[in-house]
Each structure stands twice: as structure tokens, then as C-alpha cells.
Amino acid sequence: MPTVVYVKPDGTRQEVHLESGTTVMQGAVDNMVEGILGDCGGCCSCATCHVYVDEAWVDKVGKPDDVERDMLEFVINPKETSRLSCQIVVSDELDGLVVHLPESQY
Amino acid sequence: MAKERCIIVGASHAAAQLAPTLRQHGYEGSIAVIGDEYFLPYHRPPLSKDFLAGKKSIDDILIRPPAVYQKNNIRFVLGLTVTGIDRANKHLLLDDGEQIPYDKLVLTVGARVRRLEVPGVDKKGIFYLRTLADVQQIKAYAGKARHAVIVGGGYIGLETAASLRKLGMEVVVLEALPRVLARVTAPEVSAFYTRVHAEEGVRIVTDAQVAEFLGDGEVREVALADGRTFPADLVIIGIGIIPNTEMAAEAGLEVDNGIVVDEFARTSDPDILAAGDCTCHFNPIYGRRVRLESVQNAVDQATIAALTLCGQPRPYRALPWFWSDQYDLKLQIAGLSQGYDQVVIRGDIERGRSFAAFYLKEGKLLAVDAVNRPQEFMLGKRLIAEGVEVDPSLLRQENFALKGLLAR
Numbered sequence: 001m002p003t004v005v006y007v008k009p010d011g012t013r014q015e016v017h018l019e020s021g022t023t024v025m026q027g028a029v030d031n032m033v034e035g036i037l038g039d040c041g042g043c044c045s046c047a048t049c050h051v052y053v054d055e056a057w058v059d060k061v062g063k064p065d066d067v068e069r070d071m072l073e074f075v076i077n078p079k080e081t082s083r084l085s086c087q088i089v090v091s092d093e094l095d096g097l098v099v100h101l102p103e104s105q106y
Numbered sequence: 107m108a109k110e111r112c113i114i115v116g117a118s119h120a121a122a123q124l125a126p127t128l129r130q131h132g133y134e135g136s137i138a139v140i141g142d143e144y145f146l147p148y149h150r151p152p153l154s155k156d157f158l159a160g161k162k163s164i165d166d167i168l169i170r171p172p173a174v175y176q177k178n179n180i181r182f183v184l185g186l187t188v189t190g191i192d193r194a195n196k197h198l199l200l201d202d203g204e205q206i207p208y209d210k211l212v213l214t215v216g217a218r219v220r221r222l223e224v225p226g227v228d229k230k231g232i233f234y235l236r237t238l239a240d241v242q243q244i245k246a247y248a249g250k251a252r253h254a255v256i257v258g259g260g261y262i263g264l265e266t267a268a269s270l271r272k273l274g275m276e277v278v279v280l281e282a283l284p285r286v287l288a289r290v291t292a293p294e295v296s297a298f299y300t301r302v303h304a305e306e307g308v309r310i311v312t313d314a315q316v317a318e319f320l321g322d323g324e325v326r327e328v329a330l331a332d333g334r335t336f337p338a339d340l341v342i343i344g345i346g347i348i349p350n351t352e353m354a355a356e357a358g359l360e361v362d363n364g365i366v367v368d369e370f371a372r373t374s375d376p377d378i379l380a381a382g383d384c385t386c387h388f389n390p391i392y393g394r395r396v397r398l399e400s401v402q403n404a405v406d407q408a409t410i411a412a413l414t415l416c417g418q419p420r421p422y423r424a425l426p427w428f429w430s431d432q433y434d435l436k437l438q439i440a441g442l443s444q445g446y447d448q449v450v451i452r453g454d455i456e457r458g459r460s461f462a463a464f465y466l467k468e469g470k471l472l473a474v475d476a477v478n479r480p481q482e483f484m485l486g487k488r489l490i491a492e493g494v495e496v497d498p499s500l501l502r503q504e505n506f507a508l509k510g511l512l513a514r
Contacts, residue, residue, distance in 0.1 A: 030174055032126055039405050041149040041167070045429040045438055046402075047484060067436070067480050073509075074484030106424075106487070 002095035006033045007054075009103050018090045024099060025049035025086035035101040042086035047071045048105040049085040054098035061088055061097070076104055110135030112415065113198060113208040115188050116350075117141025119150065119401055120214035120382035120408040122169040127412035129178040135209070138181040140188055140198075145238055146172060151401065153241045154265040155431055159272060160245070164238065191357035193375055212411055213354060213365060213373070213380040217347035217399065222257060226319030232341040235262055244342065251340035252276060255328045257316055259286030261430045262344035264299060267308045268432040270340075278336050279303070280314040280328065282345075290439075292449045295463050295475050299432075302459065306433055311336075347399060349384045362386055364397035369421040371411035379414060381407035390423050391491065392442055392472075402427050425491045427483075435459060438483035441473030441490045450501045452482065462486070464501045471496055481508065488512065 001017040004027055008014070018027040028036035028049070037048035044067055053061045058081055064072060065087070072082045085099065112128065112135050114121045121139045128137060141147075148167045156162040165171075175182060190199035191211065198206040219234040221227075231251070233244045248254075254270045256263045259281030271277045279286070285296040300310050315331040319341065328336045351361045360366040360374040364386025371379045371387075382404035386397040403426060410422040428439040446465035453461030462482035465473040470493070474486030485508050489496060500506050 029169075030171055032130055032174065032178070034130060037405065039401055040429060041151065041169075041401075043151075043429075043431065045431075045436065046427070047480075070480040071484050073481060074488060106491075 002090050002092055002097070004090060004094070005096070005098045006036070006051075007098060007100045008035060009101060020091050022090050023086050024051065024088040024090060024097070025084070027090060028085065033101075035105070036085060037105050038086055040086075044068055044071070044084060044087060047075055047084060050075045050102050050105055051083055051085045051099040052079055052081045052102065053083050053088075054100060055081065057094070057097050057099075060094060075102070076106065077102060110209045111207060112137050112210040112212065113206060114139045114212045114214055115198070116214035116216055116382075116384075117143060117145070117147050117182060117184060118214045118216050118382055118404065119147055119169060120216075120404040120411075121212075122147035123405045123408035124212060124214065124381060124412050125180045126170065126174060126178050127409055128415060129180070131412060131416040131418060133412070133416050136181070137179070138183060140183045140186050140206070142185065142187045143237060143239065144185045146170075146175070146182060146184075148238055149401075150236075151429075153238065154235055154262055155269055157238075158235075158241055158244065158266065158269045167238075188353065190353060191378070193357050193378070196377070209377065210415055211378045212415075213378065213384060214382050214404075214408065215350040215353070215380075215384045217349045217383040219343070220346040220348050222316065222343050222345060224316055224318055226321070226325070227343075229319050229321050229325040230323055231321075231325040231339055232319060232343065234343050235266060236347065244340075248273075248275075248340050253337045254278070254340040254342065255280060255336050255338040256342050256344065257328075258344040258346070259283075259310060259312070260289070260344060260346065261287070263342075264303065265430060265432055266342050266344060267303065268306070270342075271306055271308050272433075275340070277308045278338075279308060279310045280316060280330070280336070281310065281312045282315055284312050286310060286312070291443070291475055292446070292463055292465065294449060294451060294455055298455050298461070298477070301456075302433065302435060347383070349386075349397060351384060354380070354384075362395070366395075367407075369410075369423070370414040370419045371407055371422065372414060379411045381411045387422065389426070389442075391425055396426070396442065398426050400426060400428050425487055427487060435477050436480070438476045438480065439473065440476070440483055440486040441465070441471075443473035443475070446472050448498060450498045452501055452504060453479065462501075464496075464498070466496075466498060469495065469498070485509070485511070 040046040187201040320327040443465035455461040460478035463475040476483035
């Protein structure tokens with residue numbers, strides 16, 4: 001099972017093993033990673049699962065689609081590496097993925 | 107001293123947020139969730155959409171997998187109905203006569219559907235849509251249905267109409283008021299949804315008072331008070347919900363269109379908290395008491411309740427928001443529009459499928475309905491929450507970048 005590492009703003013790391021096919025948001029909800037809410041259940045409506053993809057992983061994770069990009073523009077402190085984690089599907093390719101959590105989702 | 111005992115009544119979205127959040131913040135007492143449905147907490151919004159359409163399974167819509175609750179030592183007792191609260195002795199009363207003691211009680215009992223009281227409403231093929239079991243029944247029955255009639259042109263009714271239309275049925279929506287979504291949107295937005303549904307082949311009939319359901323055992327026809335009739339072999343009624351407040355009221359808790367809670371999710375009894383659709387609370391952004399029917403409120407208020415119980419109280423002051431998906435329309439709503447005196451439309455609401463409706467009162471932004479406009483939704487949330495003054499004429503101009511409205 002691929003591993004995803006969630007890094008809190010204070011630097012604390014939480015490493016979880018996720019089934020391929022699950023999303024980085026659902027993985028956080030299922031493992032009580034604080035700081036990712038995912039209120040809408042993953043339909044890209046709420047932008048409460050904002051993360052910063054670690055620089056080393058940006059290319060592999062890829063770019064957001066139009067809807068996601070529009071929402072990301074107005075999250076708190078957007079960066080080039082911002083993604084909504086409900087739109088990142090975990091796979092063997094992404095084994096070891098590191099995402100950084102923002103200070104706040106809203 | 108024995109461990110504190112926290113009982114959560116209602117295995118709802120709020121409960122799925124509350125119980126694990128208690129553990130996250132160090133709650134050491136025992137936690138049990140009692141639910142009268144037979145499922146672990148699940149997402150309700152997909153019920154009228156992907157779950158009805160068969161694109162999602164029960165496992166797909168569970169809010170958290172069973173392992174999360176096990177790992178956090180959260181016990182679920184499902185299929186059990188709580189009938190009363192004995193506050194003096196701190197006991198819950200169950201329908202089988204048993205009693206369950208509590209030290210802290212949280213009511214996340216939600217709401218139930220408003221029933222339509224007309225002759226023939228108990229015929230086969232007529233359903234409500236609120237619970238997973240409701241939709242399982244609809245799916246089991248609807249296989250051969252060709253003519254669906256939806257009673258109620260609110261979000262649930264319209265989402266259901268879109269889902270059934272996509273499954274290939276002939277769909278008619280009957281709305282009692284002169285327009286759909288009358289309670290929640292401006293006339294312009296109602297007209298937009300009426301047009302899109304017509305373009306998709308769904309017929310919306312307004313000023314339609316259902317008088318009777320006809321058929322021999324199974325429903326065959328819906329008759330209106332004015333004599334019009336519509337063929338129907340499947341009827342789904344979505345005419346609103348009623349908060350489950352009776353048990354709280356009987357126990358002497360303050361109830362006013364919802365169980366009244368303060369900014370820390372406490373009822374008028376300090377050992378009883380409440381969260382979600384069943385509550386009524388003062389919203390500081392709008393300066394009045396509100397009862398919200400939404401996932402956002404369930405999640406955010408449950409978090410507040412958990413923090414209160416952990417001795418880390420934080421006041422609740424979130425901006426309400428909602429969403430509704432129909433066809434290719436992604437509607438996101440920020441804020442509450444009630445009481446608006448001006449609506450500004452950005453985008454082509456009359457011909458297109460993408461626009462934002464800004465609701466203002468005395469020049470202040472109250473709410474935004476954004477259809478396929480995630481930027482306007484996200485920006486609207488911030489403008490409302492931060493109380494930013496906006497010039498209505500700028501909102502209308504598509505060539506004006508809305509980003510410029512944020513605090514400079």
C-alpha cells in the first residue's frame with residue numbers, strides 16, 4: 001500500500017498507508033489527520049482539503065483542472081503548489097508522497 | 107472516579123465529526139453513538155445523486171470506515187430508538203423500556219421529512235427521500251418505472267429530477283408555489299433552473315397543489331386540485347424537513363424552531379449539547395437566530411461541541427455554505443440570502459450555464475449563488491465573512507477581476 005506523509009505547519013509528520021484509488025483527502029479523514037476537513041465528501045465543492053504538494057512531488061501529482069484551479073485561487077494563502085487533496089488519487093506512482101497542511105482551511 | 111460517559115444520540119454526519127474530534131482533543135471518557143438507522147454515519151448529499159444513480163455504493167458514501175471508530179474506541183449502537191431524556195437522573199429512555207445513563211449527552215438527531223397529507227399517499231411507488239433506506243427502496247422499485255413525478259421543487263426535488271432524467275425516465279416536477287426554489291433563491295435563479303430542466307427534458311409545473319394519488323394499489327396518476335392529472339409509476343416527495351425537537355422539548359430544553367444552543371453548542375442544560383440540522387443558534391454574521399439544514403453546519407457545530415466537551419471552548423461563528431449538483435451545474439452557495447433588497451447577476455443567466463447571483467442588503471453582501479463559478483463562490487465567502495464593502499456595479503462587470511475587491 002502506498003504511503004502518504006502529511007506535514008503539519010509545526011513540522012510534525014504523520015505517515016499513513018492508503019489503498020490505491022483512495023484520495024489524499026479521504027486518507028486524511030480516515031486517519032484523523034487534523035487540518036483536512038473534506039466537508040463535501042470529495043466532490044470539489046468546499047475547498048476545505050487544501051494542501052501544498054511538496055516541491056519534489058509537484059510534477060508527479062500534476063496540475064489541477066479548471067474548477068479546482070478557480071477555487072484554489074481564493075483559498076487562504078494559495079501557492080504554486082496548492083491542490084485540493086480530494087482531487088489527488090493515491091497510486092503506487094505516488095508512494096511516498098509528501099503534502100504540507102496549511103495553517104487554516106478558512 | 108468512574109470515567110465520564112458521553113452518549114451521542116443520532117448516528118449522523120454531526121456524530122461522525124463529533125466522536126473522533128473528541129478523541130483528537132484528548133477526551134478520555136467513554137463514547138457511544140446511538141442511531142435509529144442501521145448504518146454507520148454516511149454522506150446524505152449523494153443519496154439524491156450518485157447513490158440514486160447507482161454510481162456509488164454504501165461503502166463509498168460512509169463518512170469514515172468502521173476501523174476509524176474502532177481505533178478511537180467509539181462504540182456504535184445502531185437500530186435503537188431513544189424515546190426520552192430523564193434529566194434529573196441523567197438517563198436516556200429507550201423504546202424497549204431500557205435506560206442508559208449518561209454524564210454528557212449530545213443530540214445530533216437531525217430532521218425528518220415533512221409528510222404530504224393527501225388521499226392515496228400510501229400507495230405503492232410513492233417515496234420520500236431522506237435516508238439511505240429510502241433510496242434503497244426507491245432503487246428496488248424504480249427499475250421498471252417510466253414516468254416519475256417529483257412533488258416539491260426544492261433542491262432535493264430538482265436533484266432527484268436530474269438524476270432520474272439521466273436514468274432515462276420521463277420526469278415531471280410539481281411545485282406548489284409560483285416558482286421553484288422560492289424559499290432560498292431570487293426569481294432570476296428560479297427561472298434559470300426552470301429553463302435548464304426544460305432543456306434537459308424535465309417538465310416543471312408550478313402552482314401545482316397535489317390533491318390525490320390514483321391507482322389500484324400501485325400509484326398510476328397524480329391529480330392536482332385544479333383537475334390536471336399526470337401519469338406516474340414512481341413518485342418522490344421532497345417538500346422539506348422538520349427538525350427532531352420533540353424529545354428535547356419534552357425534557358424541558360429550550361426549543362424554538364430547533365433545539366436552542368449557544369455559541370458553544372450547549373443547550374439550556376449544561377450537560378446536554380446539540381449540533382446539526384436539529385439545532386437553532388445565533389449567527390453573529392447575520393445577527394439573528396438561524397436553523398441550518400446543511401453538512402457545513404453539522405460538521406462545524408459538531409467540532410464546536412467536541413471542543414466544549416474537552417474543556418477547550420471556541421465560539422461558533424462560521425459562514426453557512428451549501429452546494430447542489432444537477433446535470434452539469436455545480437451550484438455553490440455562500441451565506442444566507444434572506445432579507446436581501448438587491449440582486450446583482452454576473453454572467454449570462456438567461457442563456458448560459460454559468461453565472462453568479464450576488465444578494466445584497468443596504469449595499470452589504472449577504473450571499474452568493476454561484477453556478478459553475480467556483481471563483482465567485484470562494485471570493486463571496488471571504489467578502490461576506492470579512493464584511494468587505496462592495497460596489498454592486500463592479501460585481502456585474504465580467505471584465506472586472508473580482509480579486510481586486512479583497513482587502514488591499
